[in-house]
Amino acid sequence: MNVEKTTNLNNRFKPHKSVTAMMLVVLVTLVPGVASYLYFFGLGMILNIIVACITALAAEALILWWRKKPVVFYLKDCSALVTAVLLALCLPSLAPWWLTVIATLFAIVIAKHLYGGLGHNIFNPAMIGYVVIIISFPQIMSTQWLNPDATKAIDSYTAATPLDNIKTELDRGQTISEVTEASPTLLFGEFGAYSWEWVNLAFLLGGIALLYLRIIRWHIPLMMLGTIFLIAAVFHYYDSDNYLPPLFHLFSGGTILAAFYIATDPVTSPNTRLGHIYFGIGIGIYTYVIRTWGGYPDGIAFAVLLMNMKTPILDYVTQPRAFGHPKKRHTHITHKKDSQD
Amino acid sequence: MKEYLLILVSTVLINNFLLVKFLGLCPFMGVSRKLETAIGMSMATTFVLTLSSMTSYMVYEFLLVPLGLKYLKTIAFILVIAAVVQFTEMFVHKTSPVLYRVLGIFLPLITTNCAVLGVALLNIQENNSFIHSILYGFGAAVGFSLVLILFSALRERIAAADVPKAFKGNAIALVTAGLMSLAFMGFSGLGNL
DSSP states (O other), X not given: OHHHHHHHHHHHHSOOSOHHHHHHHHHHHTHHHHHHHHHHHOTHHHHHHHHHHHXXXXXXXXXXXXXXXXXXXXXXXXXHHHHHHHHHHHSOTTOOHHHHHHHHHIIIIIIIGGGTSTTTOSSOHHHHHHHHHHHHOHHHHHHOEEOTTTTTOXXXXXXXXXXXXXXXXXXXXXXXXXHHXXXXXXXXXXXXXXXXXXXXXXXHHHHHHHHHTTSSOSHHHHHHHHHHHHHHHHHHHHOTTXXXXXXXXXXXXXXXXXXXXXXXXXXXXXXXXXXXXXXXXXXXXXXXXXXXXXXXXXXXXXXXXXHHHHHHHHHHHTOOOOTXXXXXXXXXXXXXXXXXX | OHHHHHHHHIIIIITOTTTXXXXXXXXXXXXXXXXXXXXXXXXXXXXXXXXXHHHHHHHIIIIIHHHTOGGGHHHHHHHHHHHHHHHHHHHHHXXXXXXXXXXXXHHHHGGGOHHHHHHHHHHHHTTOOHHHHHHHHHHHXXXXXXXXXXHXXXXXXXXXXXXXXXXXXXXXXXXXXXXXXXXXXXXXXXXXX
């Protein structure tokens, strides 16, 4: 009996994959998402991904060489590639090449290697890269997206994202139903944002594969998506003319991608299960607040960074009781006794 | 009521004194090495900031304005803040010797915390009412405390990281503060609810 238990435990906690294998699996599960993105928004994304990957690998190699670390060994873990691909997926497909280069350099050099490389960074590198350029070049970031109907109507080649559109229209005093009547493809598709819903669905497929392969755990994605859904539902049914329906929030922008691939980054998220739950809820709340009332088209990147910032404190607060030690309440009492003595 | 809530949200998140206005950076760097001292410091600062924004408002409205001495406001506020800090120091010394020992040199440092003087001067500049001033000071202090505590927990983690030699210590701390400030930029635009 005892023996069986120990072997079970061993199997359960065995680190079954190396970092390289994990990162490669993550890259492979991204394929359906990227493919559907290319189908709906043209091939421009491929260029972004290639530029980001080359920049990331070059920057990483240079810094490793400069710090006299084994270059090939660290390049082989593919973490820079994952950062680069995730970052490229957040950029508009018509973004100029230098925008991608700046974002990637910030992500790899400042967010990752200034802190000592993989495992030491406190902020998600891809999100730092994204936030730096959305603050510095808001114009490009909100207009250089490819219109999903570009092949049909050549005069409107570029477009803003549905989330950005609705923000502009609401600011003008329009209601959601007025906007959808005026131009049906501006916002809604079958159930989410126009065209974006299928991209998000494809990313969801990859995310479920990650869950099935136990690369990530369900707490963060479920809590994050659940929180966004719940808040959005409450506001939508309270005032459906000014607040978007919950499914639109889940299937637009980078919600699904962030929930499964970005928020679950093991380095920058808490270590405890309870911490994961708070982390996911926090990202959900911040995302909804910044999307709905903030000045930026999508709040996910900011939400992830704001929660990255709270990761050490969440770890501290949700620290499990060490085995064999009494609960905290008791230690307080003994302390008092000690000081009285 | 909604107005007061907006003042709090605005001072804590949107116009955070540390990360958006960059006031009060000396204690932000000096006391953030350990979580415990950061918590103590933020409690002391919250107390002093709320009290000093109240007293400096009263000194300005009931003393400087009637006497026509508006131009003395900076010096008067420094005096008021120093007095409030002295009072807090005496209070902490009597009530909690442990906290007093932990805070040590940093308690008098609140006197030179530019956020405290900044709040008093901004209150006058923006013509805030009495209640408004107190809330503004309290909100600023809560924002300061929030960021200071988060930052100290981050620094405890960074202390264990393999940071390049040239960036060890305050350099990486300032880089981190910059990145935190980037994240706080996300709140911009929230004010026009």
